[in-house]
Amino acid sequence: MSVLTPPRNARSQPGSGRNAGPARSAGENFSAWANRHRKWLFAAPAMIFVGVLIVFPLAWTLYLSLTDSQGSVRAASEFVGLENYLTVLSDGERFWPAVGRTLTFTGVALVCEVVLGMCIALLLWRPFRGEKWVRVAILMPLVATPVAVGMMWRLIFDPNIGFVNQLLGMVGIPPQPWLSGQDTALGTTIFMDVWQWTPMVVLILLAGLTSLSEEPDEAARMDGANAAQRFFLITLPLMMPTVIVAILLRGIDALKTFDILYATKGKGGGSFHEVETLNVYAYGLSFDYNQYGLSSAVLILFFMIIIGSMWLLTMRKKAVSK
Amino acid sequence: MTVLSKNTETAPQTAARPAPAPRRRKPLGTRAYKAFRVAALIGVVLFLVAPLFWMLLASFKTNVDIYDTGKSFFFTPTGENYANVLQRNNYFVFIFNSFWVAFVSTALSLVLGVPAAYAMSRFTMHRSALVVLMARVIPGVSLLVPWYYVFSNLKMVGGFEVLILSHMFVSLPLIVYIMMSYFDSLPLELEESAQVDGLTPIGAFRRITLPLSVSGIATAGILSFIFSWNNFMFALVLSGSKTKTLPVAIFDFVSYASIDWGGLMAAATVVTIPIMIIALFTQKYIVSGMTAGATKG
Numbered sequence: 001m002s003v004l005t006p007p008r009n010a011r012s013q014p015g016s017g018r019n020a021g022p023a024r025s026a027g028e029n030f031s032a033w034a035n036r037h038r039k040w041l042f043a044a045p046a047m048i049f050v051g052v053l054i055v056f057p058l059a060w061t062l063y064l065s066l067t068d069s070q071g072s073v074r075a076a077s078e079f080v081g082l083e084n085y086l087t088v089l090s091d092g093e094r095f096w097p098a099v100g101r102t103l104t105f106t107g108v109a110l111v112c113e114v115v116l117g118m119c120i121a122l123l124l125w126r127p128f129r130g131e132k133w134v135r136v137a138i139l140m141p142l143v144a145t146p147v148a149v150g151m152m153w154r155l156i157f158d159p160n161i162g163f164v165n166q167l168l169g170m171v172g173i174p175p176q177p178w179l180s181g182q183d184t185a186l187g188t189t190i191f192m193d194v195w196q197w198t199p200m201v202v203l204i205l206l207a208g209l210t211s212l213s214e215e216p217d218e219a220a221r222m223d224g225a226n227a228a229q230r231f232f233l234i235t236l237p238l239m240m241p242t243v244i245v246a247i248l249l250r251g252i253d254a255l256k257t258f259d260i261l262y263a264t265k266g267k268g269g270g271s272f273h274e275v276e277t278l279n280v281y282a283y284g285l286s287f288d289y290n291q292y293g294l295s296s297a298v299l300i301l302f303f304m305i306i307i308g309s310m311w312l313l314t315m316r317k318k319a320v321s322k
Numbered sequence: 323m324t325v326l327s328k329n330t331e332t333a334p335q336t337a338a339r340p341a342p343a344p345r346r347r348k349p350l351g352t353r354a355y356k357a358f359r360v361a362a363l364i365g366v367v368l369f370l371v372a373p374l375f376w377m378l379l380a381s382f383k384t385n386v387d388i389y390d391t392g393k394s395f396f397f398t399p400t401g402e403n404y405a406n407v408l409q410r411n412n413y414f415v416f417i418f419n420s421f422w423v424a425f426v427s428t429a430l431s432l433v434l435g436v437p438a439a440y441a442m443s444r445f446t447m448h449r450s451a452l453v454v455l456m457a458r459v460i461p462g463v464s465l466l467v468p469w470y471y472v473f474s475n476l477k478m479v480g481g482f483e484v485l486i487l488s489h490m491f492v493s494l495p496l497i498v499y500i501m502m503s504y505f506d507s508l509p510l511e512l513e514e515s516a517q518v519d520g521l522t523p524i525g526a527f528r529r530i531t532l533p534l535s536v537s538g539i540a541t542a543g544i545l546s547f548i549f550s551w552n553n554f555m556f557a558l559v560l561s562g563s564k565t566k567t568l569p570v571a572i573f574d575f576v577s578y579a580s581i582d583w584g585g586l587m588a589a590a591t592v593v594t595i596p597i598m599i600i601a602l603f604t605q606k607y608i609v610s611g612m613t614a615g616a617t618k619g
């Protein structure tokens with residue numbers, strides 16, 4: 001390669017290419033061209049791929065949300081303006097409860113995961129014997145297939161044969177309905193989410209903790225601060241940016257949770273829609289009832305909720321990082 | 323005795339993590355704290371592993387034993403559930419499908435994603451990166467309706483191509499995200515000196531940067547494989563009877579009237595075990611992938 005004229009020069013002196021014979025000059029010109037445009041040559045394929053698969057479907061969803069499309073996307077549909085949005089926004093039976101459940105699920109799960117995750121991360125912070133095995137245990141829920149995890153919890157929380165009720169029975173607590181109860185189902189699914197995703201928060205927070213400088217903590221110790229004071233006044237403020245990253249990453253996925261809800265409660269989030277979040281609702285409208293117009297309107301609103309909460313968090317992160 | 327063994331234990335660990343060295347000699351608290359810490363750690367491990375262990379146990383029980391609360395831990399193990407699931411229900415086909423879709427979508431995403439992440443990192447193309455990362459934020463359902471329409475018109479629904487494309491949609495943003503933070507941390511000087519020595523910029527990328535990025539690429543690839551293997555929603559809509567992946571196959575297991583718990587747990591175990599074995603051997607990569615970009619300001 002170094003024997004040849006460096007491509008950069010080959011491009012700036014058009015004559016040199018012609019002297020070098022056709023085959024070499026073509027290759028050289030291409031290489032020079034590729035190197036000059038490598039920025040877009042590298043980035044474009046991925047961006048085009050994602051762009052085609054997102055922009056077009058998203059535009060279509062937006063269009064569908066303004067029509068009365070149902071039954072089959074192929075069937076003729078009429079433009080109805082914002083009617084779907086009005087229908088959805090005035091629907092106190094399915095839509096607003098689904099919004100409430102989505103926010104409850106995400107909010108409660110996030111709080112539990114961050115608090116529990118911080119506690120576990122602090123436990124793991126300083127080296128100890130057997131650390132390796134604890135780290136393996138932490139990875140297991142994280143990589144387990146969510147549908148399989150849902151099935152596993154269905155057995156464990158089964159009101160009649162489940163292990164949880166068996167354990168409660170030993171200490172004299174009457175059996176609970178868990179997933180099959182109208183009031184307990186959502187809480188039980190939140191528990192599953194906490195079980196599966198707290199490890200991820202632990203890993204992120206632990207990475208943050210290990211990258212902290214020791215000095216502020218050491219100085220506070222010298223000044224006689226106790227462990228709680230050092231955590232709340234020194235470590236936690238320093239960790240805030242990492243905590244917000246964890247909330248951001250986990251929050252996006254928690255809002256969109258689908259697998260464990262659909263696997264444990266099936267269509268419509270159970271017979272009373274007790275775990276029907278926006279994602280489950282939109283999926284049901286699209287693929288169980290073929291109400292494409294309505295479901296598209298729900299999805300656009302859902303998307304706005306996600307973007308909105310992400311934007312708020314990013315703002316918060318900027319404020320904290322300053 | 324304990325003091326001695328403690329010291330020898332911590333010596334290599336403090337070498338790996340230099341910071342806490344002085345603290346170990348002056349331990350955080352008293353014996354009570356240490357006892358609490360051990361108990362809490364055992365509690366955490368039990369909380370995380372016990373449910374999986376329960377699933378594994380149940381997969382070796384007959385359905386009669388599963389209903390018998392007296393036989394929670396002591397029972398005669400049977401391999402019948404596995405034989406049923408693997409042979410009668412054709413799970414070998416589903417295992418192959420899951421593997422093939424995860425493998426091809428990961429490989430293609432790496433081919434597209436690694437150069438893109440490189441360009442986005444080196445030329446700080448933050449806005450372009452945002453376009454790719456948007457894919458992580460959008461609810462999958464909003465894409466499925468248009469996809470389903472287009473692909474069923476092209477007679478592609480039920481084929482591997484559609485599944486692979488849809489899984490790439492999950493893998494690609496993940497790979498770009500992980501590789502960008504990896505390339506950000508790779509020093510520029512090596513590439514620059516390679517270019518001074520006569521390599522073209524692309525040559526420097528191919529011969530210097532790529533070989534240095536093997537561990538980053540492994541991280542991105544492994545995580546992408548796992549996410550694809552676990553993916554449920556896209557396969558639920560886009561797979562046909564011939565391309566059904568494992569998560570969908572498990573879901574189908576419960577659509578019949580009564581649940582065959584033993585078989586269901588065996589099926590659930592069959593899905594999770596391969597991924598856990600992979601995780602066991604690639605721990606370090608998974609951890610670095612999950613925490614990629616988390617500690618930058």
